[in-house]
Amino acid sequence: MTEMKTSSHGSQGRPAATPSRGDRGPGRVNPADKKQIKAHPVSLKRIAALFAPHKVTITVVVLLITASSVISLAQPFLVRGIIDSALPDRNLPLLGWLAGAMIAVAAATAAIGVVQTWMATAMGQEIMHTLRTRLFMHLQRQSLAFFTTTRSGEVQSRLNNDISGMQSVITSTATGVASNLTTAVGTAVAMVALSPRLSLMSLIVIPPAVWFSRRVALLRRDVTSSMQAELATMNTYVEEGLSVSGVRLAKTLGTTGRDAARYTESSQRLIGLELRSQLAGRWRMATMGIIFSAIPALIYFAGGLPGSTMSIGTIVAFTALQAAIFRPIMGLLNLGVQWVTAMALFSRIFEYLDLVPDITAPARPVPLDPAAVRGEVRFENVHFAYDGGPDVLRGIDLALPAGSATAVVGPTGSGKSTLGALLPRLHDTTAGRVTIDGVDVRDIAPEVLARIVGVVSQETYLIHASIRENLQLAAPDAGDAELWQALGAARIADLVAGLPDGLDTLVGARGHRFSGGEQQRLAIARTILRNPRVLILDEATSALDNTTEAQVQAALDHLAVGRTTLTIAHRLSTIEDADQLAVLAGGELVERGTPARLRDAGGAYAALLAADEQLEPAA
Known part of the structure; x- marks a missing residue:
């Protein structure tokens, strides 16, 4: 949604980004x-x-x-x-x-x-x-x-x-x-x-060996942490540079050389870290090796001193035990x-x-049968602010009769998309309420609300799977006949039928194997399968060319038949057939009426039309 606001985690008490784990010195807790x-x-x-x-x-x-x-x-x-x-x-x-x-x-x-x-x-x-x-x-x-x-x-x-x-x-x-x-x-x-005598001797030798080993282990752990942080950086560069969107951006901005240089530098740093990891503590380990070599020698020497009563078997067994005690001590x-x-x-x-x-499911949801919902929507004295900031919407009172088509227009930043986001509870009102058939949406179970309210936005999201799997997200039990019927209603059945794999065609990462208009029509087919009683169209055609827009608009018109529709409009030419218009400005409802009446009134909507007509020749 184009008007989504962001805020820092500090105001919400949410976690901040993870600090690097490679920023500590050797021998210390992170x-x-x-x-x-x-x-x-x-x-x-x-x-x-x-x-x-x-x-x-x-x-x-x-x-x-x-x-x-x-x-x-x-x-x-x-x-x-x-x-x-x-x-x-x-x-x-x-x-x-x-x-x-x-x-x-x-x-x-x-x-x-x-x-x-x-x-x-x-x-x-x-x-x-x-x-x-x-x-x-x-x-x-x-x-x-x-x-x-x-x-x-x-x-x-x-x-x-x-x-x-x-x-x-x-x-x-x-x-x-x-x-x-x-x-x-x-x-x-x-x-x-x-x-007992050899045990006393071991008490003298074990502490320095343990100290050296611990220092080496901590040093290597720190280098390993730095390597993990560098690998995370490399993974970020891969995601940014080799994803579909990343490659498109790099090729259009000419940043492929810069991206390759960043990756190369990170890979070069990884070489240094790998060398440090392999060489970390080598001198200490060499010293410890000498100490460990000396331990059996000292034990054998003590066993051979005049007056020693230790047997050869005792000396060998003790040497094995002395070596075995080192590992558990280090672990502790x-x-x-x-x-x-x-x-x-x-x-x-x-x-x-x-x-x-921020948004919780109701403890005792109002029982509501999606199939029996009429679809009357009301915004009653609605106020909304992001994270305690200034109100984005102020005192909105708007009724959408069941089965009617309402379009919301207004300049950028007027609160159109925010208003649409309140209906499916992507946000909750700061004050006032939004109702469907007189029931506050906050009192409807989330899964029921999702069946009642459908959303088609300009930001279409398709998962990296087949067309069939994408459509069945809305209706898992839908058969091929229902899928083709939905594709036909979305004006894309002929295109899918012409593909070698038909419904089993992979859509690619985020649907990038298809054009923007084709992605939109696949999303519309998915919404048709969901069969929502209330439909939100959030600037669904604003990013399309005129020809594609006409195709998608035809699919949207078919989808909207018989449903309560709230259209967030960017292109005013697409909402001339709406039953009513609501004009927002500065978060307030400044005009409401039929398109013809508001056009003749010479108010805010007429001004938007005039500005749109001036831009049309350039478009």
Whole structure:
């Protein structure tokens, strides 16, 4: 609609654009995550409610993790038995039992790991499915104003990226805490049981190794975040430069070279980031490699000192345990950063779920049968303002008798399209009311109102599917006979019949395989299938040439027969047959009457006609 106003999110309390995740230094929690959590705190009780239906699964997963950690600790002791007893004594039965036990332990931990991963992943997917569908349906309930003030990429990011990012939170972080904790504690106990002295030595070596690894991990995470931000920029350039509208704009403005340069520069920056990602912390990792190489050497050296009573099997088993304890400790140390990241994801999702729709469905809708609606429309002392701004409409009183044709005219910015948007509840009145057969539209269930009121605007939207699928959006159960009948009424049946695939022809992105007039007539056919009792024509022919306009106007005239029609007119020549005209100026109704009477009255409508006639020769 041409008169749709926009506003900042600040006045509505809606989320602003997502800050880049690549703007933090190494070794720190993402400041954007902290800011998000501070702006929209997350209740742990609310998060727990998501997991509540999965209590049994969580309990079983934790038990499996604990069992796997405990069972895997048997391996070093089995190795010690083989080295210290079975091999030196040539005890084949013992060797067979110990080797078999090693295989059994490996098989058991592998099987437990598969079951645990399957259960945790299934639970995570169920939770994400719940959040994803809840968020999608909640966003559908938002008013048109929300979408005019929010970047589409931001909505998609919350719906796809943030919820997908929770996969690691649910299936990795949550289960990782239990796994790392049980493994670290169990390994530490086993190390002390094997050799208290070597355990004390490990306490000296492990801290610097952990510190180096943590620094490298955080550094790489920061570079990865920068890469994600750059990839998002590249995706934006692709969308802007390679979509149908983007390519058309670039070719007509001659900006293809600039677009290619922007994409090339972004790709070049990505090369640098990829190099940084691969080389990040290489010196630290080299230092850590030396430390890790030194650990077994020190253990072997301690085992060989005079007076040492440690067996070779004990030393080998301890070395394996000492290497195994490093990973769970690192996992636990990263828990703080992972926690903040997880809370930020929940915060961003809950922030959208907490948005209060400007337009809500009635708690107790008035029962109304669309087939029995007469179609009498009234605007009663209607006022409207965008987001608390000045009134765009002031004191509009207008009656549309059932089955009549009313045209609304006026200069640009007079409030014509805004008036039309109030009837299907794309906006709600600031004061006054709009009624259909005496029922306030705010008291009609949204799905019923959509069946009663149909809209054809100059901004036709066709989904990237076949003609058949586009038409069946209005009537899912319509058969081919009904589809062809609607196409015939819209004056486009012959064109579709001449296509190789007929009804199964793909319309292309946003319908761009068809001309503007053909898109309009397909949209009209779709509205005919919907069979609304009240019809709004919002400047439906204003962007068409004269020949195409005549074809579309013929289809519109056929569509309007027997319906209450509100036409928002740009070209005055198309509304001469209207039953009444309403002239708006500055948001107020300044004239009302038949076209002939208002033309002879010499008022606002006569002035619009005179201006239109002056422009006609140029057109």
